[in-house]
Amino acid sequence: MKLPQGRLRKSRVVTDPREPLADVLDRAVTGYAVFEPQDSLLLDADGRGVVTFVDGVPVVAYHTGTDRGGPPALADLAVPGPYHVSVFELDGADLGPVHDVEDLRVPPGMPAERLAGDPALADSTRRAAPPERRAPAGTEAADDHGAVEAFLEDEEKIEAIREQARQEAKQRAAEWELNDT
Amino acid sequence: MVEVFAVASGKGGTGKTTSTVALGMALSERYDVTVVDADTGMANMLFHAGLSDAETTLHDVLAESASVEAATYERFGMTVVPCGTSLDGFRDADPSRLREVVARLAADTDVILLDSPPALDSRAAVLPVVMADRTVIVLQPTIPAISDGLKVQEYATSYDTDVAGLLFNKVREDGIERVAEKTERYFEGPTLGAVPESERAREARRAGRPLLAHAPHCDAAAAYRRAADSLSVRDGQSGEVADRFRSAVIPEPP
Ligand SMILES: Nc1ncnc2c1ncn2[C@@H]1O[C@H](COP(=O)(O)OP(=O)(O)OP(=O)(O)O)[C@@H](O)[C@H]1O
Numbered sequence: 001m002k003l004p005q006g007r008l009r010k011s012r013v014v015t016d017p018r019e020p021l022a023d024v025l026d027r028a029v030t031g032y033a034v035f036e037p038q039d040s041l042l043l044d045a046d047g048r049g050v051v052t053f054v055d056g057v058p059v060v061a062y063h064t065g066t067d068r069g070g071p072p073a074l075a076d077l078a079v080p081g082p083y084h085v086s087v088f089e090l091d092g093a094d095l096g097p098v099h100d101v102e103d104l105r106v107p108p109g110m111p112a113e114r115l116a117g118d119p120a121l122a123d124s125t126r127r128a129a130p131p132e133r134r135a136p137a138g139t140e141a142a143d144d145h146g147a148v149e150a151f152l153e154d155e156e157k158i159e160a161i162r163e164q165a166r167q168e169a170k171q172r173a174a175e176w177e178l179n180d181t
Numbered sequence: 182m183v184e185v186f187a188v189a190s191g192k193g194g195t196g197k198t199t200s201t202v203a204l205g206m207a208l209s210e211r212y213d214v215t216v217v218d219a220d221t222g223m224a225n226m227l228f229h230a231g232l233s234d235a236e237t238t239l240h241d242v243l244a245e246s247a248s249v250e251a252a253t254y255e256r257f258g259m260t261v262v263p264c265g266t267s268l269d270g271f272r273d274a275d276p277s278r279l280r281e282v283v284a285r286l287a288a289d290t291d292v293i294l295l296d297s298p299p300a301l302d303s304r305a306a307v308l309p310v311v312m313a314d315r316t317v318i319v320l321q322p323t324i325p326a327i328s329d330g331l332k333v334q335e336y337a338t339s340y341d342t343d344v345a346g347l348l349f350n351k352v353r354e355d356g357i358e359r360v361a362e363k364t365e366r367y368f369e370g371p372t373l374g375a376v377p378e379s380e381r382a383r384e385a386r387r388a389g390r391p392l393l394a395h396a397p398h399c400d401a402a403a404a405y406r407r408a409a410d411s412l413s414v415r416d417g418q419s420g421e422v423a424d425r426f427r428s429a430v431i432p433e434p435p
């Protein structure tokens with residue numbers, strides 16, 4: 001997926017991807033965001049996720065580590081934070097070619113559901129989407145248990161999340177002197 | 182008999198406080214229950230339990246300016262220990278005193294529920310999970326909530342805190358059984374229940390009342406009661422528990 005660089009609006013580390021998604025929606029940003037998970041231990045950690053937006057509403061998603069696009073790219077990106085997130089602005093015309101690739105497209109509310117786990121933000125994103133992108137009521141959410149189930153079938157990824165948490169817990173227990181309890 | 186549960190999720194806004202108060206009310210039909218707002222940085226149990234005008238709170242106790250008894254309130258059939266919302270109160274509070282508070286409360290109650298903060302990033306934030314015997318993990322049926330729940334489990338078990346079970350909340354669609362079944366494979370506790378997304382829950386919060394008092398007959402309240410029924414409280418000796426909490430002194434970081 002090729003995009004012009006664009007104008008950098010924001011670049012920072014967030015613990016919850018909800019924050020940049022809500023911010024982009026709030027400001028009706030047209031452009032893209034790059035999500036870079038900071039968890040070095042996780043499988044897909046060297047990959048980055050890219051989500052594009054028109055007027056704050058997500059259009060396509062792509063993961064550089066797995067080279068997958070669309071909903072699977074969001075699944076690849078769904079790992080515990082923190083993430084380093086950079087938001088770039090672009091002219092709508094620059095996004096046209098990428099937005100025409102059907103396999104990369106995602107339903108408007110899906111990034112908020114899958115990355116942020118925030119159904120309320122997903123609802124407001126869907127409301128902000130142009131009418132032709134709005135799925136009939138209920139149908140988009142209805143497929144989301146499917147995404148959760150797909151995530152739960154990825155045993156390797158879940159084991160990596162648990163292993164990461166175990167090590168973090170151990171290391172922090174030492175830092176916080178909570179060992180002897 | 183006393184058993185201490187942390188109600189935790191890692192992720193914010195999953196319904197920990199709502200669930201703590203709801204499980205507390207449901208369990209109070211069988212047990213003597215005490216619920217504690219252990220989210221001392223972002224207290225909000227007082228808004229769920231009609232205590233927004235409480236004068237003395239856990240903050241005062243943790244700042245050593247009030248006794249535990251002065252910060253306990255009998256509400257809705259339970260003993261409620263709310264926390265205050267002022268920044269000053271938070272600054273003066275010493276979270277490691279929470280152990281002493283729980284030890285005192287343990288002396289005369291059957292079940293203690295600790296409403297936990299939505300993070301694992303500081304000593305104060307993990308303290309409820311560290312102190313509890315078991316933890317109830319509140320999950321929304323979303324990928325981020327489940328991965329944060331996995332993190333809570335790893336933190337809990339690394340401190341020998343067992344998983345009492347999973348409580349799905351804000352469930353919006355059919356088919357939660359399949360999600361629950363797949364989720365359970367990775368957790369060391371059963372699914373206690375699935376609470377539907379419910380306008381009644383939001384109304385109750387606005388009215389400053391527990392869901393089970395505000396809308397006792399709604400589906401969400403029924404789901405909480407079933408979840409509470411499937412939670413079997415273990416026998417512990419009050420004296421033993423109190424001793425365990427007192428003896429586990431945490432040194433302050435340098
Ligand atoms: N089953 C439900 N259906 C609808 N709304 C709910 C439900 N459970 C909780 N809520 C609402 O969600 C919001 C967050 O709930 P609550 O305060 O219990 O979450 P929390 O996990 O304690 O949050 P925090 O992480 O900020 O402490 C509240 O407005 C509450 O009324």
Ligand SMILES: [Mg+2]
Binds near residue numbers: 197198199220225296
């Ligand atoms: Mg809370």
